[in-house]
Amino acid sequence: MKAHTKFFSTLSLAVVMTVLLYQVALAATYQLTGQVTDQSGTAIVGATVAVINPATSATVASATTDSTGNYALSVDAGTYDIKVTPPASSGFAESITPGQVISSDTSLDFVLVPAGSITITGRVLDGEGNGLTNQRLQITPSGGNSIGVSTNISGTYTFSVAPGDYRLAVYPNNAIPPSVSALSLP
Numbered sequence: 511m512k513a514h515t516k517f518f519s520t521l522s523l524a525v526v527m528t529v530l531l532y533q534v535a536l537a538a539t540y541q542l543t544g545q546v547t548d549q550s551g552t553a554i555v556g557a558t559v560a561v562i563n564p565a566t567s568a569t570v571a572s573a574t575t576d577s578t579g580n581y582a583l584s585v586d587a588g589t590y591d592i593k594v595t596p597p598a599s600s601g602f603a604e605s606i607t608p609g610q611v612i613s614s615d616t617s618l619d620f621v622l623v624p625a626g627s628i629t630i631t632g633r634v635l636d637g638e639g640n641g642l643t644n645q646r647l648q649i650t651p652s653g654g655n656s657i658g659v660s661t662n663i664s665g666t667y668t669f670s671v672a673p674g675d676y677r678l679a680v681y682p683n684n685a686i687p688p689s690v691s692a693l694s695l696p
Contacts, residue, residue, distance in 0.1 A: 538586065538613075539584050539585065539587075540584070540585060540586075542559075542571075542583050542585050542615075543581065543582045543583075544581060545578070545619045546575045546581065546621075546622060547620075547621055548602065548621065548622055548623070549651065549654055549655060550654070553577070553578050554579050555575055555576070555579060555597070556597040557579070557595060557596045557600075558572055558573070558574055558594070559572060559574075559583070559593075559594050560592070560593045560595070561585050561590045561612075562592070562593055563588075564589065564608070571584065585612055588611075588612060589662075591606055591608045592607045592610050592618060594606075594620045596622050601625060602622040602623065603622065603623060603624065603626070603670060605620050606668075607668065608662060608666070609663050609664060623672050627672050627673075629669070631666065631667070631669075632666070633664070633665040633667070634647070640665070641664040641665020643662065643663050643665065644660050645682055646660050646680075646681040647659055647678065647679065648681070649669050649671060649676050650676060650677045650679070651671070651674050651675065657671065
């Protein structure tokens, strides 16, 4: 009887371990793609796009932009900080998008601005003061190309732009029409 019990205990443990290892092997991996440009839409070649674990500050994946400013990399599902570092002599500032949730294939474009730019950070909140995730915002300079970002899991957004006059539009849940405001940055 003891051998019979020992056999089933060992078999049960083996089944549990197999299921756990199988689930680890099935961790979801997604494609993160996009383009890195300047404010006039010109591709930035040779920029490094790094996916960083915010808890450890470790880079979990990175890629370099090609001749059209495009990048592509694979990353496990999770919440990451995405950092774009331009080529050393480009004159552009690096860009960081904190708290980016990757739960499906994701396209994330970056518009780099000259070093010495202004950073605009804010939150999109609901009526009770809770941050709203995945709200689309666009900032457009007078006579220039729009720069778009989405809010992270806490409703936070960040833009880095050169001084000038801008229109800021918020597309709640990607709906149209947007809420639009004008602002002037020193």
